[in-house]
Amino acid sequence: MIQEELSKTLNPKQVQYMRMDLPDPRNGEYLLAVFHLIPSGELNIMQAAAEVAAESSTGTNFAVKTETPFSRVMNALVYKVDIEKNLVWIAYPWRLFDRNGNVQNIMTYIAGNALGMKEIKALKLLDIWFPPSMLEQYDGPSYTLDDMRTYLNVHDRPILGTIIKPKMGLTSSEYAEVCYDFWVGGGDFVKNDEPQADQDFCPYDKMVKYVKMAMDKAVKETGKKKVHSFNVSSADFDTMIERCEMIREAGFEPGSYAFLIDGITAGWMAVQTLRRRYPDVFLHFHRAGHGGFTRPENPIGFSVLVLSKFARLAGASGIHTGTAGVGKMAGSPEEDVTAARNILKVEGKGHFFTQNWGRIPPQDDDAIKMVEMDDAHHVVLEDDSWRGLKKCCPIISGGLNPTLLEPFIDVMGGIDFITTMGAGCHAHPRGTRAGAMALVQACEAYKNKIDIADYAKDHRELAEAIEFFSKKKKK
Ligand SMILES: O=C(COP(=O)(O)O)[C@H](O)[C@H](O)COP(=O)(O)O
Numbered sequence: 001m002i003q004e005e006l007s008k009t010l011n012p013k014q015v016q017y018m019r020m021d022l023p024d025p026r027n028g029e030y031l032l033a034v035f036h037l038i039p040s041g042e043l044n045i046m047q048a049a050a051e052v053a054a055e056s057s058t059g060t061n062f063a064v065k066t067e068t069p070f071s072r073v074m075n076a077l078v079y080k081v082d083i084e085k086n087l088v089w090i091a092y093p094w095r096l097f098d099r100n101g102n103v104q105n106i107m108t109y110i111a112g113n114a115l116g117m118k119e120i121k122a123l124k125l126l127d128i129w130f131p132p133s134m135l136e137q138y139d140g141p142s143y144t145l146d147d148m149r150t151y152l153n154v155h156d157r158p159i160l161g162t163i164i165k166p167k168m169g170l171t172s173s174e175y176a177e178v179c180y181d182f183w184v185g186g187g188d189f190v191k192n193d194e195p196q197a198d199q200d201f202c203p204y205d206k207m208v209k210y211v212k213m214a215m216d217k218a219v220k221e222t223g224k225k226k227v228h229s230f231n232v233s234s235a236d237f238d239t240m241i242e243r244c245e246m247i248r249e250a251g252f253e254p255g256s257y258a259f260l261i262d263g264i265t266a267g268w269m270a271v272q273t274l275r276r277r278y279p280d281v282f283l284h285f286h287r288a289g290h291g292g293f294t295r296p297e298n299p300i301g302f303s304v305l306v307l308s309k310f311a312r313l314a315g316a317s318g319i320h321t322g323t324a325g326v327g328k329m330a331g332s333p334e335e336d337v338t339a340a341r342n343i344l345k346v347e348g349k350g351h352f353f354t355q356n357w358g359r360i361p362p363q364d365d366d367a368i369k370m371v372e373m374d375d376a377h378h379v380v381l382e383d384d385s386w387r388g389l390k391k392c393c394p395i396i397s398g399g400l401n402p403t404l405l406e407p408f409i410d411v412m413g414g415i416d417f418i419t420t421m422g423a424g425c426h427a428h429p430r431g432t433r434a435g436a437m438a439l440v441q442a443c444e445a446y447k448n449k450i451d452i453a454d455y456a457k458d459h460r461e462l463a464e465a466i467e468f469f470s471k472k473k474k475k
C-alpha cells in the first residue's frame, strides 16, 4: 500500500523509469541489478530509484524533448522495491551496452554518474544478474586454475604462493633471490606486489631476467614446476604490451608465467585487453583500491560479489576475493565466500540472484546436471557440450600465514583457490625458505587431517611458524 501511495508521487519523467508490473525480468532482455538506496533530501525511495534508473541508463535530471519512442525502450526500469530494507531492483535492457563484450561500458552506466547523484545518500550495487544471451558476447576466462593445476601437477590442495616483501625496495637480484628461496622451500607461485613496476632501483627488465634464472634453478633443484605472476600494469597500452612481450621473450615456459593487472586502478580496458591478447596466459586481477567501493561502511559503491562477477565476465583467470575475515583486510565471511563461490561455479547463489554462467538457458532439469563436486571440491562439468563462462579462481591473500590455511579452507569449504602469503612467509624467524616450508607443512597436515600443533612436533619450520604467528607479532 505504501508503495502504491509513493508511486503516485512520481513525476511524468520518473514514471517512464518505473515498471512495477514488468512481467518477466528474466526474459533475457535485461541485466538485473539490486541496489541499497537511501534517498537524500526531499525524495522518497520510489522517486530516488526512478532518478537512479534514469541517470544510469538513458536519462538526466529532466525529461528532455529529444526522446524518441525507441530511446524510451532503452530506459532502465525499476521493477521491485523493498521499502523496509531500502532495496531497489532495476532492469537494464542489455542492448544499451557496447557490443562485443565490454565490462568497462556496463560499469560506466550502472556504477557511473549514479554514484555521484545529489538525490542519494546511499547507493550500493549489491548483486547483478546477466542473462544467458548477454553472456554470449563476453569473453569470460580463458586460461583457468585447472590449466595452472595441470601445469604444476597440483590437484589435491590449494596452490601455495607468496608475494615478495618488502613490498618495494629490493633490487632486481635481491627480489629474484627471495623468489628462489620460496620456490625451493616448496612453494608453487610467486607474485609481484601490486605496486611493482619499473622503479629505478629495480629495473623491470632485470627483474624479469633474474626471476627466470631463479625459476630455472629452483625447478632444476626441486624437480617441480613453478609459476611467477608479473605485474604488467603500466602508464599506457604500449608499455603494458611491451612488458608482456618482454616476459614472453625471456624464455619462460608457457604456463610458468602469469600477468598481474591492477584491475581497479588500470581499469577494465586493461583487463580485457590482456584477456584478448593473451588467452594462453593466467590473468591475475589484483583489486587494490576496491575498498573505496566495496567496504560495508561505505554507503556508495558496489559489493565484492559484484566486482568478482564482473571480473569473471571480463575474463580474469583469478581475482582476489578476500580472506573472509581470517586475514588482515576487512571482509565478511558471507560476502567473501559468496563471491569466491560465484566465480568458481557453474551456478552461483548470490545475495539476491542465482547466476547460471551457461550461455544457453537450460531447457529442463537434466540440462543443469552439469555441476558436480568431486572429493577434492573441484567443480566438474558432466557434459562437454555445455557452453558457458569458465571458472575464475579466488586468490586469497592479505595477512595470512601458515597457521591460517586450514581455518580459511574450512570457511571456504574447498581447496579451489590460490593463496599468497607475504609476511606470512617472509616474517618466519628463519626467513623465506623456512616460511615456505612451514606453509607446505601446514598444507600436508590439512591433507592428512592432522592438527597442525601435532604435525609441528616433528616439523620444525611449522613449529616455529606457530610459535611466531600465534604471538601475533607485528614486527
Ligand atoms: O600484498 C598483499 C598481501 O600481503 P601480506 O600477505 O603480507 O598481507 C596483497 O596486496 C593483499 O592481500 C591485497 O588484499 P586482497 O587480497 O584482500 O585484495
Ligand SMILES: [Mg+2]
Pocket (backbone or CB within 6 Å): 163, 193, 194
Ligand atoms: Mg600486495
